[in-house]
Structures are given as structure tokens and as C-alpha cells.
Amino acid sequence: MTQAAKHLVLAGGGHVHLSVLEMLAQRRPAGLETTLITPAPFQNYSGMLPGWIAGHYTLDECRIDLRPLAEAAGVRLIVGRVTGMDADQHRLHLDDGSTMDYSLLSLDVGSETDTADLAALGERLLPVKPLDDFFVQWPLLMATALETPGFRISVIGGGAAGVEIALAASHRLREADSTARIDLVISETGLLPGHAAGVVKRAQQSLNKAGIGIHRARARASESGLVLADGTQFPADKVIATTGARPLGWLAHCGLKLDARGYILVDAHHRSLSHADVFAAGDTCARADVRMARSGVHAVHAGPVLARNLLATIEGGDLQTYQPRRRSLYLLATGPRHAIASWGRWSAEGAWVWRWKDRIDRRFMNRFALPGSAISAATPASAERKC
Ligand SMILES: Cc1cc2nc3c(=O)[nH]c(=O)nc-3n(C[C@H](O)[C@H](O)[C@H](O)COP(=O)(O)OP(=O)(O)OC[C@H]3O[C@@H](n4cnc5c(N)ncnc54)[C@H](O)[C@@H]3O)c2cc1C
Known part of the structure; x- marks a missing residue:
């Protein structure tokens, strides 16, 4: 793969690809061209959406500007939408009618x-x-x-x-x-x-x-x-x-192996079961080996694993597996600055739960706010995300 992996295409700028941008800012393989295709230059953070609706956050507090992250990672950012794909031809179709060929593709296009x-x-x-x-x-x-x-x-x-x-x-x-x-x-x-x-x-x-x-x-x-x-x-x-959720419609004809509902089937490395040059993570995929909820928690935690696997595919090396935790912490906002915590059978609520959730959410956003400091300071463990 080392020679062939000349053009890495990142489709979608979701929770998963934030980690890939983070990694590329730290370590970019020589000679690798990388393109990010995203419908908007911002990634909206769903975890803070209820707080934004309730009036606790401004719009800018709930969205991540992908442009400085892409710049720091040496990634070309194209504002556009993937509308189709031919996995056998290693080709994407974009909404402006153009096509883009890849040698390695990572899909983080979420769900609808x-x-x-x-x-x-x-x-x-x-x-x-x-x-x-x-x-x-x-x-x-x-x-x-x-x-x-x-x-x-x-x-x-x-x-x-x-x-x-x-x-x-x-x-x-x-x-x-x-x-x-x-x-x-x-x-x-x-x-x-x-x-x-x-x-x-x-x-x-x-x-x-x-x-x-x-x-x-x-x-x-x-x-x-x-x-x-x-x-x-x-x-x-x-x-x-x-x-x-349901998968994006164009996946039905993309040529990748899908599960019965139309999500991209991936293994524990988040690599497509049918095409070794395609990886997918987050809401758009279904793991063949384990049942995994579609949640931001998994998207965030799978991100660093996917990032390392892309690098290993390009440079040569072993692929890592993402092991979803059995339980996730959920912090549900209830309108005022108050929230409910849910962890397995345990639950609690109060203003303190809201402050806990607020701290986790802001820490996640801060991680991607200033490319220089955030990228060097954050570790994958800091991606503990409320949900
Ligand atoms: C209101 C709400 C609150 C939520 N709160 C939580 C929570 O607190 N905790 C939790 O764990 N989960 C939460 N979720 C679920 C969570 O939002 C998703 O599981 C998570 O966003 C999945 O991340 P992702 O990276 O797969 O997709 P996304 O974060 O949705 O990112 C996908 C990206 O792909 C882009 N894209 C879409 N189509 C295309 C295309 N055709 N071409 C190129 N790019 C494309 C999108 O613009 C987007 O930027 C919430 C969901 C909602 C709706």
C-alpha cells in the first residue's frame, strides 16, 4: 500500500475525522495528498444542540471550524457533498458534477x-x-x-x-x-x-x-x-x-458491502469488509463483529483508532481494533441548567450534572478550537464525551 496510497480522501468532517485531522497535524506521511470533502466548513456538535436551543450557548460555541484544522493538517478542504461512489473504480462523485479518485478513502458521513x-x-x-x-x-x-x-x-x-x-x-x-x-x-x-x-x-x-x-x-x-x-x-x-437514523441514500449503490439496513459493513479495524482501501467509522458504518449503538461516544472514541489505521495502511504497520465499551455515560439536558445522568442502572440528576456535562462538552470543543495548543495538549482519552 505504501506506494499506492498517494491520495487519502476524507469524506465528511464529522466526529471521527476530527481525530484524523488531529493526527495528520502531528504526523503527515511524506508525499501524501489529503483532501477533506465537507458540505460546510463547520462541524456542528450535536451534544450541545439542546443547550443551544435552550439558549445556554451561542452558535459559535457549538460548532467547530474545520478550516484551521485542515490547514494545520496540510489537508485540502473542499466544500461539497459526496453524491455517489464507485468502490471498484476508487472514485467519488460530488454534487458539483465532478469526480474524485482516491487511493485510500475514509468515510465519516454520518446518518440522516x-x-x-x-x-x-x-x-x-x-x-x-x-x-x-x-x-x-x-x-x-x-x-x-x-x-x-x-x-x-x-x-x-x-x-x-x-x-x-x-x-x-x-x-x-x-x-x-x-x-x-x-x-x-x-x-x-x-x-x-x-x-x-x-x-x-x-x-x-x-x-x-x-x-x-x-x-x-x-x-x-x-x-x-x-x-x-x-x-x-x-x-x-x-x-x-x-x-x-438511516444511512445516506447514495450508499445503496456505492459498491461496498452493506448490512441489511444499508450501513457500510466494517471489521474491528473499521475497514470495509469488501474493499481494503476504504475505511468507515461513526454513524455511517455497522460493525460485522459486534453490535454498536450509533452515538457520538463511539464516533469520538473510534476516531483515534481509525486515524492510526489510515496511517498504518499508508506507511505499513499493524492495524488496531476499536473495542467499544459495554456501557456509555449519557448526560441528558432537561431544559434549564439541569441534566440527568445515566450509566447502566445508575442515574442521578441536578444542576451539578449539567455542570459536569457542560465541562465535558466545552473540553471537547476546546480541543479543536485552537489548532496549535489543542492538538498538542489533547489526548484521545480527553474525548470522553457526554451523551
Ligand atoms: C439532538 C442530538 C443530540 C445528540 N446527542 C448526543 C450525545 O450527547 N452523545 C452522543 O454520543 N451522541 C449524541 N447524538 C448522536 C450523535 O450526534 C451521532 O451519533 C454522531 O454525530 C455521529 O458522528 P459521526 O461522525 O458519525 O457523524 P456526524 O457527526 O453527523 O458527522 C457527519 C459529517 O458528514 C457530513 N456529511 C453528510 N453527508 C455528506 C456527504 N454526502 N458528503 C460529505 N459529507 C457529508 C456532515 O455534514 C457531517 O459533518 C445526538 C444526536 C442528536 C440528533
Whole structure:
């Protein structure tokens, strides 16, 4: 591979590739050309999104500027989107109609919100992902909600993202003396599936205290609007979808081996099962050897392993494996500066949990804020991320 690896292409500037940029800034193989393709020069940090909605953070506090990181790493940054790929030809197709050939490819393009049941809502639908769009749309939604008496927002999805967004939105609207109403529609899988009963109870209490209606039914869109599984029409002026992830559509025809849901199948080194010159990590991949949740925690922790494996592929050397921890710490923001901690069966809540989460989130952001100091000071262990 040493001779062949002349052009490393990094598709997507997500959580994983931050570590790759970090590594390349420290050690760049001679003669290697590297290109980063990213739809925007910024990487928005989902962990701080609820705090931004609630009004605790500014936009600049929640996003990482990829340009100085790329510059420090000697990486050419192209603002664009991958729209297709031919893995056998080692070729990417971009949204401006151009193509780009690679000798080594790393994919960190994330996932998108699965809106299959809700797409018919058209303009009324706001999926949480892509995050770039959500960050643009939320202030407009907020403005409309503030000027429309009795405005109704429905958040669909009972996972951590749905709970945090509903609570954050409620806090922000209450602070602004809005009469808007927020409902959380959760499917039959219930509130916070996968979390311990104590966490669910605490979240339920926070939702009740905020006056958020909880509706346990699957929602879908019809021509007349939102309809619950029992046929009830559900009034909603805006619907925020946090309905789980799905892979990006173009992966279906990329030529890589995929799992049954369409995610890129990778081994423990995060290398494609079908193409040795392709690596993938974060939400876009599925591990063939172990079941791994799609979370920022894994994306962040897999990043340094992926970075070292790219280097080993280029320079020669052994590949490392990423071993996901059995449990992850989750810190759920509840609107005001208060949060719930979830670790296996253990849970806790309070302002101190918020301060804990805030410290972890800010430390993560600071790691990538100033290329010189951050890159030399941070270690992979400091990527302990709230979730
Ligand atoms: C509201 C919310 C809160 C969350 N909070 C947490 C949390 O606290 N903790 C946690 O562990 N997880 C959290 N998650 C989940 C977490 O956001 C994801 O698991 C994590 O972002 C995955 O990282 P990634 O690097 O795979 O993808 P991303 O961080 O999404 O990065 C993917 C990148 O690829 C880019 N991209 C997309 N399409 C293309 C394309 N076609 N071409 C090129 N680039 C492309 C995107 O612009 C993006 O920059 C949250 C999710 C949401 C929605």
C-alpha cells in the first residue's frame, strides 16, 4: 500500500475525522495528498444542540471550524457533498458534477433522520438531521412560534434526542413567555428505550414539570396532517422528527458491502469488509463483529483508532481494533441548567450534572478550537464525551 496510497480522501468532517485531522497535524506521511470533502466548513456538535436551543450557548460555541484544522493538517478542504461512489473504480462523485479518485478513502458521513413515515408533511416537517439544516431552521421556527398564539410543536421520537429537544424547546419558549404548546409523540418502544427505569422516571418527571404532553403511539403523516396509530388526527403546526437514523441514500449503490439496513459493513479495524482501501467509522458504518449503538461516544472514541489505521495502511504497520465499551455515560439536558445522568442502572440528576456535562462538552470543543495548543495538549482519552 505504501506506494499506492498517494491520495487519502476524507469524506465528511464529522466526529471521527476530527481525530484524523488531529493526527495528520502531528504526523503527515511524506508525499501524501489529503483532501477533506465537507458540505460546510463547520462541524456542528450535536451534544450541545439542546443547550443551544435552550439558549445556554451561542452558535459559535457549538460548532467547530474545520478550516484551521485542515490547514494545520496540510489537508485540502473542499466544500461539497459526496453524491455517489464507485468502490471498484476508487472514485467519488460530488454534487458539483465532478469526480474524485482516491487511493485510500475514509468515510465519516454520518446518518440522516429516518423520515419515511413523515415525509408527506412537507414544509411542516423539520428533521433533526442534517444538523446543518436544523441549526438554520430552528431560529425561524422559534420566531414563528413566538408570533403565533397557541402554536403547536410536536416532537416525534422518544429517544434521547427527542426528549432533550422537547425539553430544551419548552424551556426556551417559556422563558420568552410564549403560549406555544409542545407534545412528545413516542412509539410503542416507549420513552428512552435502553435506559434504566430510574432514568426514564426522571425524564418523565421533567417532561411533566415542563407541561409537555406525552403520547404513546406511532405517528405518520397523511395528506391532512399528523395521524396517530389509532387513527386520531394530531394537530401540529410544526413537527420535529427525531425518529432514528438511516444511512445516506447514495450508499445503496456505492459498491461496498452493506448490512441489511444499508450501513457500510466494517471489521474491528473499521475497514470495509469488501474493499481494503476504504475505511468507515461513526454513524455511517455497522460493525460485522459486534453490535454498536450509533452515538457520538463511539464516533469520538473510534476516531483515534481509525486515524492510526489510515496511517498504518499508508506507511505499513499493524492495524488496531476499536473495542467499544459495554456501557456509555449519557448526560441528558432537561431544559434549564439541569441534566440527568445515566450509566447502566445508575442515574442521578441536578444542576451539578449539567455542570459536569457542560465541562465535558466545552473540553471537547476546546480541543479543536485552537489548532496549535489543542492538538498538542489533547489526548484521545480527553474525548470522553457526554451523551
Ligand atoms: C439532538 C442530538 C443530540 C445528540 N446527542 C448526543 C450525545 O450527547 N452523545 C452522543 O454520543 N451522541 C449524541 N447524538 C448522536 C450523535 O450526534 C451521532 O451519533 C454522531 O454525530 C455521529 O458522528 P459521526 O461522525 O458519525 O457523524 P456526524 O457527526 O453527523 O458527522 C457527519 C459529517 O458528514 C457530513 N456529511 C453528510 N453527508 C455528506 C456527504 N454526502 N458528503 C460529505 N459529507 C457529508 C456532515 O455534514 C457531517 O459533518 C445526538 C444526536 C442528536 C440528533
